[in-house]
Amino acid sequence: MTTSAPGVELTAPLSDRYATVLTPEALDFIVKLQRAFNGRRKELLAARVTRQTRLDAGEKPDFLPETAEIRNAEWQVSPLPQDLLDRRVEITGPVDRKMIINALNSGAKVFMADFEDSTTPTWDNLLDGHINLRDAVRRTITFEDSKTGKSYKLIDNPAVLFVRARGWHLDEAHILVDGEPVSGSIFDFGLYVFHNAKELLARHTGPYFYLPKLESHLEARLWNDAFVLAETLLDIPQGSIKATVLIETILATFEMDEILYELRDHSAGLNCGRWDYIFSFIKKFAGDKTLLFPDRGQVTMATHFMRSYSKLAIKTCHRRGVSAMGGMSAFIPIKSDPIANERALAQVRIDKEREATDGHDGTWVAHPGLVPVALAVFDRIMPQPNQIDKQLPDLKITAADLLKVPEGTLTDAGLRLNVAVGLGYLEAWLRGIGCVPLFNLMEDAATAEISRAQLWQWVHHHAHLEDGRRVTAELVDQVITEELALAEIRIDAARFESYKHAAFLMRELVKAPHFQDFLTVPAYARVLASEIFISIR
Numbered sequence: 001m002t003t004s005a006p007g008v009e010l011t012a013p014l015s016d017r018y019a020t021v022l023t024p025e026a027l028d029f030i031v032k033l034q035r036a037f038n039g040r041r042k043e044l045l046a047a048r049v050t051r052q053t054r055l056d057a058g059e060k061p062d063f064l065p066e067t068a069e070i071r072n073a074e075w076q077v078s079p080l081p082q083d084l085l086d087r088r089v090e091i092t093g094p095v096d097r098k099m100i101i102n103a104l105n106s107g108a109k110v111f112m113a114d115f116e117d118s119t120t121p122t123w124d125n126l127l128d129g130h131i132n133l134r135d136a137v138r139r140t141i142t143f144e145d146s147k148t149g150k151s152y153k154l155i156d157n158p159a160v161l162f163v164r165a166r167g168w169h170l171d172e173a174h175i176l177v178d179g180e181p182v183s184g185s186i187f188d189f190g191l192y193v194f195h196n197a198k199e200l201l202a203r204h205t206g207p208y209f210y211l212p213k214l215e216s217h218l219e220a221r222l223w224n225d226a227f228v229l230a231e232t233l234l235d236i237p238q239g240s241i242k243a244t245v246l247i248e249t250i251l252a253t254f255e256m257d258e259i260l261y262e263l264r265d266h267s268a269g270l271n272c273g274r275w276d277y278i279f280s281f282i283k284k285f286a287g288d289k290t291l292l293f294p295d296r297g298q299v300t301m302a303t304h305f306m307r308s309y310s311k312l313a314i315k316t317c318h319r320r321g322v323s324a325m326g327g328m329s330a331f332i333p334i335k336s337d338p339i340a341n342e343r344a345l346a347q348v349r350i351d352k353e354r355e356a357t358d359g360h361d362g363t364w365v366a367h368p369g370l371v372p373v374a375l376a377v378f379d380r381i382m383p384q385p386n387q388i389d390k391q392l393p394d395l396k397i398t399a400a401d402l403l404k405v406p407e408g409t410l411t412d413a414g415l416r417l418n419v420a421v422g423l424g425y426l427e428a429w430l431r432g433i434g435c436v437p438l439f440n441l442m443e444d445a446a447t448a449e450i451s452r453a454q455l456w457q458w459v460h461h462h463a464h465l466e467d468g469r470r471v472t473a474e475l476v477d478q479v480i481t482e483e484l485a486l487a488e489i490r491i492d493a494a495r496f497e498s499y500k501h502a503a504f505l506m507r508e509l510v511k512a513p514h515f516q517d518f519l520t521v522p523a524y525a526r527v528l529a530s531e532i533f534i535s536i537r
């Protein structure tokens with residue numbers, strides 16, 4: 001569908017309802033950002049490829065000599081807004097209407113509405129999500145659950161809202177500008193900020209964002225420049241947009257000071273995105289057979305490299321006057337089994353205690369049932385709003401600490417779990433559901449990436465399981481076939497179709513001669529090609 005804007009085309013239907021958010025003015029705003037920044041985005045994505053070639057040749061990352069001056073100098077990020085001083089518990093979740101209300105009402109200080117790893121970016125999910133957020137910002141959001149008959153509305157003092165936009169690598173294929181898809185980041189950020197920035201500022205809060213999967217401070221600079229242009233176009237004060245960057249790639253961890261520096265007028269600190277971080281470590285060194293990771297379940301926050309990264313994030317943020325947010329424990333409440341449930345909650349408690357004691361200023365939870373658990377820990381260990389004044393001048397973290405591969409075992413159970421999680425997650429994703437409970441754990445794109453990355457790594461480096469068997473493509477293939485057979489008994493025919501698509505994709509990803517950067521990229525292409533989701537409403 002061509003639009004009234006020259007060079008702009010929509011490849012999906014725009015219902016009257018969707019046209020209330022994707023207005024000509026909003027589209028024009030997105031197009032301006034796209035034309036201003038897409039060239040640099042593509043250069044930065046190309047720079048990722050060049051860097052990967054060097055890593056494949058054996059180069060190891062280190063703190064950058066050319067930015068030593070920024071690391072060594074004393075400077076501070078602009079003061080945090082009042083409503084971001086206390087972020088002790090943040091709940092995250094997809095942009096589903098009922099979940100937005102539940103999350104905002106959950107008792108958490110912050111809700112991060114996620115267009116990224118817990119959302120399949122279908123046209124419906126995206127535009128419904130923006131409608132939901134527009135209504136949430138204006139506190140008019142309500143929901144009637146037709147299944148239960150329950151009505152939902154916001155409480156008087158809901159959580160502060162953040163939005164996680166998609167990463168720089170993802171395209172939004174439903175809008176073409178000058179023949180090219182719009183950047184997913186620009187679409188998510190642009191549409192939200194366009195409709196809500198002024199309204200949020202009038203309500204004494206602001207347009208707050210989480211920025212995922214950055215690999216360098218130059219990518220942070222691009223975000224900062226997008227913020228500056230958006231503030232100019234919208235005529236809102238410079239510095240009123242705030243963003244927390246997820247440190248969730250092994251490369252970004254070497255540039256934390258520099259990332260904060262680039263965003264110093266717009267920064268709301270850093271967050272340890274632990275799952276993507278583990279994935280990124282495996283991916284960036286996929287070519288190195290000496291860096292094999294053990295079973296996913298053994299790669300915890302207690303391992304040396306993960307603890308080192310989390311402590312370095314705390315030290316860096318506190319020195320610059322901003323929050324260092326902790327991450328997401330994947331344990332979720334288990335309704336069907338009180339004993340297993342208590343075990344899961346205990347795991348969450350241990351994780352949050354470690355974070356609060358180390359100096360994090362808050363943490364993430366995946367489910368409203370975990371808000372009181374995390375709150376109790378942070379209230380006890382951090383009675384004040386944050387612990388930014390906890391400075392760690394004597395903490396020394398080296399490149400060797402950050403690059404120390406965790407020890408452990410590779411087991412048959414670990415392999416089977418990786419297959420089951422990869423298939424189960426992809427199956428849901430292809431049906432438009434970006435976050436699911438599997439085997440009593442929260443699974444989203446980041447956690448599923450670890451599973452499929454491990455399978456690739458183990459196959460390509462001929463890893464041995466502890467029972468002595470070698471992991472081969474044939475073995476993984478066989479386990480996929482076994483999982484498919486089990487699924488066929490368990491689920492209905494329509495879902496089984498989706499499972500078969502998932503299995504096809506998994507096989508492609510695991511057998512690919514070169515590690516595929518993100519599973520969501522081929523999965524998105526598959527969804528677009530089969531038009532599973534572009535259903536006319």
Ligand SMILES: CC(=O)SCCNC(=O)CCNC(=O)[C@H](O)C(C)(C)COP(=O)(O)OP(=O)(O)OC[C@H]1O[C@@H](n2cnc3c(N)ncnc32)[C@H](O)[C@@H]1OP(=O)(O)O
Nearest residue numbers: 092093099102103117118275328366367435436437442446
């Ligand atoms: C690594 C990362 O990137 S982390 C960030 C991305 N991941 C996330 O955001 C996780 C979000 N969490 C979720 O999607 C869900 O909690 C899941 C999929 C893990 C579990 O879902 P379910 O098993 O369906 O949850 P469950 O049935 O226990 O839900 C109970 C209630 O809590 C609500 N709920 C569950 N999780 C959330 C949430 N994160 N936010 C708001 N409400 C939630 C449900 O809507 C349901 O509400 P209702 O009782 O009013 O109907």
Ligand SMILES: O=CC(=O)O
Nearest residue numbers: 273274275276446
């Ligand atoms: O985005 C969060 C993560 O843990 O990955």
